Amino acid sequence: MVNQSRRDFLKTAALVGTAVTGLSSKTKAAPKNILSEDRMGVLVDTTVCIGCRKCEWSCKIAHDLESPSIEVYDDRSVFKTMRRPDSKALTVVNEYKNLDEEKFPINVKVQCMHCDHPACVSACIVGALSKQENGSVIWDTDKCIGCRYCMVACPFQVPAFEFENALKPDIKKCDFCFERTKEGKLPACTEICPVEAITYGRREDLVKAAHQKIKNYPDRYINRVFGEYEVGGTSWIYLANTEFEKLNFPKLGKDPAPGVSEAIQHGIFAYFVPPVALYALLGGVMWINKNKKKSENEEI
Amino acid sequence: MKTKILILFLFCAFIVNTQTQKKVHPNLNGITCKTCHSCDIPTKENPCVIPCPREKMVSIDQSPEEGPSVLTIDKFKKQTDIYSPVIFSHRLHAEMSGMSGGCKMCHHYNPPGQVIGCSDCHELMRKRTDVSKPDLKGAYHRQCMECHRTWSGKIDCESCHTLNGTSQNIKAQTLTEKSSKRVHPKIIAPTTLKFDTPSASGKMVTFYHSQHVDLFGLECQSCHTNESCAKCHTKDKTALLKIKTTEQKHAVCSTCHNTKQNCNTCHSNSVQEGFNHATKTGFDITKFHGKVSCKTCHTEKRKFTGLNSECINCHGKWTQENFQHKVTGVILDETHLTLECKDCHQEKNYSKPICTNCHEDKSFPKNVPGKLIKKNG
Numbered sequence: 035m036v037n038q039s040r041r042d043f044l045k046t047a048a049l050v051g052t053a054v055t056g057l058s059s060k061t062k063a064a065p066k067n068i069l070s071e072d073r074m075g076v077l078v079d080t081t082v083c084i085g086c087r088k089c090e091w092s093c094k095i096a097h098d099l100e101s102p103s104i105e106v107y108d109d110r111s112v113f114k115t116m117r118r119p120d121s122k123a124l125t126v127v128n129e130y131k132n133l134d135e136e137k138f139p140i141n142v143k144v145q146c147m148h149c150d151h152p153a154c155v156s157a158c159i160v161g162a163l164s165k166q167e168n169g170s171v172i173w174d175t176d177k178c179i180g181c182r183y184c185m186v187a188c189p190f191q192v193p194a195f196e197f198e199n200a201l202k203p204d205i206k207k208c209d210f211c212f213e214r215t216k217e218g219k220l221p222a223c224t225e226i227c228p229v230e231a232i233t234y235g236r237r238e239d240l241v242k243a244a245h246q247k248i249k250n251y252p253d254r255y256i257n258r259v260f261g262e263y264e265v266g267g268t269s270w271i272y273l274a275n276t277e278f279e280k281l282n283f284p285k286l287g288k289d290p291a292p293g294v295s296e297a298i299q300h301g302i303f304a305y306f307v308p309p310v311a312l313y314a315l316l317g318g319v320m321w322i323n324k325n326k327k328k329s330e331n332e333e334i
Numbered sequence: 335m336k337t338k339i340l341i342l343f344l345f346c347a348f349i350v351n352t353q354t355q356k357k358v359h360p361n362l363n364g365i366t367c368k369t370c371h372s373c374d375i376p377t378k379e380n381p382c383v384i385p386c387p388r389e390k391m392v393s394i395d396q397s398p399e400e401g402p403s404v405l406t407i408d409k410f411k412k413q414t415d416i417y418s419p420v421i422f423s424h425r426l427h428a429e430m431s432g433m434s435g436g437c438k439m440c441h442h443y444n445p446p447g448q449v450i451g452c453s454d455c456h457e458l459m460r461k462r463t464d465v466s467k468p469d470l471k472g473a474y475h476r477q478c479m480e481c482h483r484t485w486s487g488k489i490d491c492e493s494c495h496t497l498n499g500t501s502q503n504i505k506a507q508t509l510t511e512k513s514s515k516r517v518h519p520k521i522i523a524p525t526t527l528k529f530d531t532p533s534a535s536g537k538m539v540t541f542y543h544s545q546h547v548d549l550f551g552l553e554c555q556s557c558h559t560n561e562s563c564a565k566c567h568t569k570d571k572t573a574l575l576k577i578k579t580t581e582q583k584h585a586v587c588s589t590c591h592n593t594k595q596n597c598n599t600c601h602s603n604s605v606q607e608g609f610n611h612a613t614k615t616g617f618d619i620t621k622f623h624g625k626v627s628c629k630t631c632h633t634e635k636r637k638f639t640g641l642n643s644e645c646i647n648c649h650g651k652w653t654q655e656n657f658q659h660k661v662t663g664v665i666l667d668e669t670h671l672t673l674e675c676k677d678c679h680q681e682k683n684y685s686k687p688i689c690t691n692c693h694e695d696k697s698f699p700k701n702v703p704g705k706l707i708k709k710n711g
Contacts, residue, residue: 138484220460228472229476231472239466
């Protein structure tokens, strides 16, 4: 008799639990719902980039990061090693060998892709990261607890942590020049680029323009716009003349990185209702069982 | 009355319109206004040119002398004060582009009439709604660097820009003068080129460059489509001597010649003779047809056979009335002028005349039925 009631308990608990999870995930505004049609993006044409690294300089200036003078960036020897954005440089340009035309190496700018369904936002347990209406994914220093979940979650491994700053470390990543664009300015990197290899505009227009370029110059580009569908789409999209995987782009599917896990995760903790409900339920079941036992005992 | 005035007015407008069209577009061949304009009557204020890229746009080539000799690019004066305006030697660059696509190398489309400048399509402001084409600054830099970094390998700003406030800046005037005098030396075309090939069907290809230009009337760009500046202007020539595949080597020739078959047309084991219409076909064109272009007679594209050498084929029937005999170099005297052609010329190609029909003891060219003059072509 006792065994059976235990099984019953598990069944009911699981049922109620899923019901609550399902309900609450609907009530919470997922990032999907706030995606604006007019959200901005950047089209990076790697066939145009000349690797002048002016974007690296202007990014540092715009974000009050320490930077050597602009002339230092003419030094192309840095391309010997592959670099990643870190807490001191939010964007870097790498160089790859061009098999079609050796004289023109391929230069690829790396920074936060500003996903439409950002895994970092999903992973952040305190809501320090958020996807904004204009497309940018930004980070709030006041909320961050330094758990670095975002760094693990990011499919592009972009967020960087100020390990060297022991007292008040920040998460550092490209913020799509959120403050500048709010004032009507262009993101610093897109403003300085001499060849406009990085074009700032409505994401929808940029996707269209990218496909038009592929159609007009089929010899110049491979028929793929990286970021159009990857992990559910990114604000920064790329064109190239070589397979993106050869340019160190991660191999990613079309589904948003947060996916199913986010629905469950957010559901379980939404407004703390489900945990409380679960405890209440468990308490209730215990209380009923206790009463039952009592009456059973009385019967005997 | 009112309708009459209206009709008259419209007629005048039509005349003016067609005349301005001729003035603005002097050499339009077989294209309509709608090829380039979206509205019915384009004006200077509202040319309503179809937005770029204009895939069907007709492009023409102009000689470098027709364009400006030096341009001062000062469009960004209001945006930046780091650099002084760029002094661009337009003519020098136009001359250089001759081997690599002509005007349309930079002016993607160079329609007849007014030349379209960069800023006519590319917007001055980077922050804009139309992202289908780069802004003006991007467009300029892309065009310049595409070539400049091939041969110098550098992407430094100072090769084109001079910093404001430096001593270089004072020299702007002299720089303009200097640029206007700079010309690209005339490219000396070779007459004959001999190529050694590994082909089994003939180790040598003799290429008569001068014949392709003078006789067949090919333009430089017909073959030299994408010549980079670096082909001549480079210190490291070895990089250019890349190993080409057989297909790549034949690509230039195969636009006209069938390189998949008839290898012997070009390949042989010794130096080949140049093209000679007389030995090849039996019809000597040097006498009367030297200045006629190939396609006047060989009207069908890429087909050069099937014509016979009878004059009637192209010229129709000649009679003593419609034929000016003096073009042959002989002005007939009065007695011979009245004769029918066939009285003297029995062959269909009207070559050597026969005198024996009337004169038993006479023959051409010993005896002339009139006066010999110098032939004109």
